[in-house]
Amino acid sequence: MAWSQAGLAQELPDFTGLVEENADAVVNISTTSSAPAAGSKKFHGLPFDERQLEQLPEFFQEFFRGPQSPYGRGPGKPQPRRSMGSGFIVSADGYVLTNNHVVEDADEIIVRLNDRRELPATLVGTDPRSDMAVLKIENGDDLPVVKTGRSKNLKVGEWVFAIGSPFGFDYTVTAGIISALGRSLPSENYVPFIQTDVAINPGNSGGPLFNLKGEVIGINSQIYTRSGGFMGVSFAIPIDDAMSVFRQIRDKGLVSRGWLGVLIQEVNRDLAESFGLKRPRGALIAEVMAGSPALKGGLQSGDIVLEYDGEDVERSSDLPPMVGRTPVGETARLTVLRGGKEVTLDVKIGQLPDENGAQSAAPAEGDSSTAPLGLVVEPLPADLADSVDVSGGVVVTAVNKGPAYDAGIRARDIITEINREPVSSVDDFQKAIKALPEGRAVSVRIVRQGRAMYLVLKP
Template sequence: MPASVLMILLAFVLVVWSAPGAARSLPDFTELVEENADAVVNISTTSAPAAGNARFHGMPFDERQLDQLPEFFQEFFRSPQSPFGGAPGSSQPRRSMGSGFIVSADGYVLTNNHVVEGADEIIVRLNDRRELPATLVGTDPRSDMAVLKIENGDDLPVVKTGRSKDLKVGEWVFAIGSPFGFDYTVTAGIVSALGRSLPSENYVPFIQTDVAINPGNSGGPLFNMDGEVIGINSQIYTRSGGFMGVSFAIPIDDAMSVFRQIRDKGVVSRGWLGVLIQEVNRDLAESFGLKRPRGALVAEVMAGSPAEAGGLQSGDIVLEYDGEDIHLSSDLPPMVGRTPVGESARLTVLRGGKEITLNVEIGQLPDERGAQQAAPSDSNPTTAPLGLTVEPLPTDLADSIGVSGGVVVTDVGRGPAYNAGIRARDVITEINRKAVSSVEDFRKVVRTLPEGRAVSVRVVRQGRAIYLVMKP
């Protein structure tokens, strides 16, 4: 028999022999589900009728999204008997459905804020078919969390909580919840990424998974293979209203901190630094003298903030926070948010090409920060060789946007400035880490710019400071 045929036969035997072993290596969730399903609850709420076509909180469908669902689900969601409400304009009470889990024997339940928001009545249904009324202890819309308390509950099952900071990308996880109202549905997948910052909330370092999460799963637990809750399923990325392979969970470390604050104090306090930050890309890293992109670039320090009191300046790049490396700018807000108000944090900062250490006393995060609008001036124009026209900054405009100097961009043509993203009505306050206080300062700095090398430009746009990179 030819050697080539023997090799083929040997390879076939190895594949057949290894297949059962490969199958045996896949995880078995049966015991884990049996051990933990009892502590997972279905949450239904009732509230007054609402105008419009809102059917439930958190992940609403519109008619176009409904049309993309199978016919059965279209009828399910449009039906007056649907747990997500009836037809638009209906006078029937509005209903919402989600998931949750019991974290203490005395009846505390964690879920999403959007599941119970605006509810007049909350009913918690257990796996043994008990239906118990619950009261809303408190909510934290910023993290989309709510804490409920089951009334008159006996013999309540409780989940085990793990540590989300021990999670690793690629490990198996599973969820139990009520997608589309189907109770105690189990789905599984892996951790796809950690520390995701979403536009809706940058103080929560979300866990990204490919576990199938759909409307109704909101507020349900995400388990690891030790049967411990390591996250609360909260959001999905979707263009259809249903699961598309990307879902996000609140890390249990952050969730339990919020829970304890709501339970003990009734409110949630987060640390606040008082800076506007942006990502350090390759060009910015080059212009600031970093060998590779890392850290959080401080674009603006808010007046009267802890950052200002601690000596932080615009143009600083925060490299470490209390000994933890800042790889992406999105790493910084959760670290600050977890710091107790009044405690001092040690920051390693790159300033002028040198690393320095600052100690900043962390303040309390305000509810909202407003942004002011900037308007251009119409006097004393001057044209610079970068392809833009600038004018002196009027005093009233400087006061309104909170800057002490700079020039206003009134026109931008094709050239380095346009390519960098500078636009009319921007206020330039710094170029190549040199302050620009007047048109004359602007001209002097521009004349000394290195040709063909990336330089940073600090602009204030609509009341917010950002750094752009320009190559003259």
Template sequence: MPTILTEAAYPAPANRVWRGFCALLMLSVMVSVFWSQGVAAASLPDFTELVEENSSAVVNIATTSAPKSGSQRFKGFDGTPFDQEQFEQLPEFFQDFFRGPQSPFGGGPGKSQPRRSMGSGFIVSRDGYVLTNNHVVEGADEIIVRLNDRRELPAKLVGTDPRSDMAVLKIEDGDDLPVVRIGRSRDLKVGEWVFAIGSPFGFDYTVTAGIVSALGRSLPTENYVPFIQTDVAINPGNSGGPLFNLDGDVIGINSQIYTRSGGFMGVSFAIPIDDAMNVFRQIRDNGTVARGWLGVLIQEVNRDLAESFGLKRPRGALVAEVMEGSPAQQAGLQSGDIVLAYDGEDVQLSSDLPPMVGRTPIGETAQLTVLRGGEEIKLDVEIGKLPEQGGEQKAAPADSRGDSSSAPLGMIVEPLPAELVDSLGIDGGVVVSDIARGPAFEAGIRPRDVITEINREKVTSIKEFREVVEALPKDRAVSVRVIRQGRAVYLVMKP
């Protein structure tokens, strides 16, 4: 029968050795756990001193906007609006009813309340210049800046730049005010720690922290700002506040969030301070902002377009349209060119190009590296001034009908009327009058689209359209340039 050893079965010296070994092992485990916790704690940033140093230069911005005249006119039961005189002739009981917040008739005149809003900002000069977002102060009749020491000072609006959503304020009677230290957003790296100070939902001087999630983000409403994306908690009221790095330098202006709920969902965007300071200096010195302008309509190069243009991988900005009289046209840029580099800086995404051009001084010459016909060429272009918003738009094409001709690819095309040729500023083309399921429909071509180019071959007439289509390769995707509502775009078709 096997012998079962118990503690009493060991000799005394051996027992003491065993106990000592167990105690040493336990101590080693505890030291290891506490050491790892200490290392983890030591690796996390401490924001306390940074917040103390910078809070005094961060401000709360409160705005008041007077109600617009006639914005809340009383509507009768039949929907007909009453004017002020007619409204005052009603019995007081009915006036009170129609003015009530629950009234289904639109509220009565003369009872509109001033609109108030709050945001954040920060002081960049000791004489009182403040940076914030344009949407924080847009339409404001009165602006009050509240400092960390609870001083409330009136401020005037120096200027705004809606394209970058920036505004510059000047604190009246500002003297020896606390200021932030301006950093360099171009030195930012994805993954580094950042923190924000602002007033979300009116809670003054709230501090939130996170990391840089991505750089150079392009948003649908902002073409000239390469946003910094972070996971720092930003909510309504944070807008216009500073984003700091761990050196205590401002490297961005918190501007927008991605949300489906109205609150923070882990994705926020900040204007890079390099771009913000350029806007600030122009507004301070000139009262307005001038940006560089190339004069092209561009689009992203996806995998199919890259294949059709002979690129090994998607990259660059595809020129869909060159505007008449623009710097790009004068430099010889053509639709179908793919801009691969701007002044030696690679253009990976189409969204990379507008900020590069926008920050270039007016009148300066830039060199473009362009892919054309499978070969890279260099073009020198003198950068112009970006027109006012809407100034670069073109009229949309009208509908046209004429003698139609059937064509393959599942669509019917017609000659393009001469008046449309002139209004669109093109050499010619064909207009799609009808389309059925097929390669053209799958490519996204629709009725009223004007086709000007297929597989890099110009199409100015029905005859040229047929010739180009008959010669299309059957083993790869081809590009199709169409003009839709006055704008050119490249589509990819697989015959």
């Protein structure tokens, strides 16, 4: 054998020195809040019920149910709710970063250091969109501080390690590699998550993810699991994004994010073909919101954003973090594909509203007329058009088996565009259908429950 186990061991990283240097700045966070609803608890910031508790090993069941448990004395009893998590100190004057879900609704927050000091902390501010919270330790002195790195320099495959308190076991160290970068999750699409295979469990939430230089490059936040425990896929907030949120909360008390005001969708192979792209890439704009920076900047539905301020947009999930990081009021340059040609637009970025409610409406009933491809359509009633803010189109009242059904078109959809041609009436719709090219996929823009999207029709 050309290599020995001893030789292989020498090539693997030694974390002992790194752990000794950094463990002191990692903290355990425990919170107390009002009693939860009967039959439910919370463990380490993650909700669970009695059925989930029964799936844990017997040792953990006894721990959570027993009198020594910080989580109460059994299900259904009106005990104060307690949760635990991790965090780390980023400044000598006592600022601590953790996850929002660790301290959410907390009445009391206690930070425990590695030297076993327990200090009260106040909540400076939170940012639920990134699942981040900033705490301030009260009356702390001589506090250790972590070193922070740059997450933009990370590479897939490099070694990383975490320090935290899974299941209440303080200062547990786990290690692994970066599995992927720029992951988008449904709950936080403004965070380009770092995916790792580092073992993360309830209690690790809010703890630091280190590189081999001993620098924090992420905040452990979420896991993908079907069992409630670690299954090899964990996600961390990149430290570049986390420090931006921290500075805004510390200095202004709130977080401002850039806002474009568009609804986007992924460009798959069929959509790429229908729009004339050689391969799937970019973010397809399905709808431009009224009064939005995108509308003022000249963006249109059907544009595919290929570049944002000089950065390639490979997937639709790339765009929201890019826009979110742009300071409000700055102008961003976008390169979009429109009508088969690349167009450059300058858009002044606005501020992301607190809430973006989706419009919805029930289609009106009416006389319908038949149309090709298995579709039955009718004119768009004025009240429905106003309720979903659509200026033209036809309403689908029935879909039979055929190309339209295969494309995903369903009853109550509003068709506003076929093969890049606007559809304002039944006549427009029939003309567009007759002009469809044979044997080539074309795009169809629909509005469904107030949301616009593009589908691919294959005549």
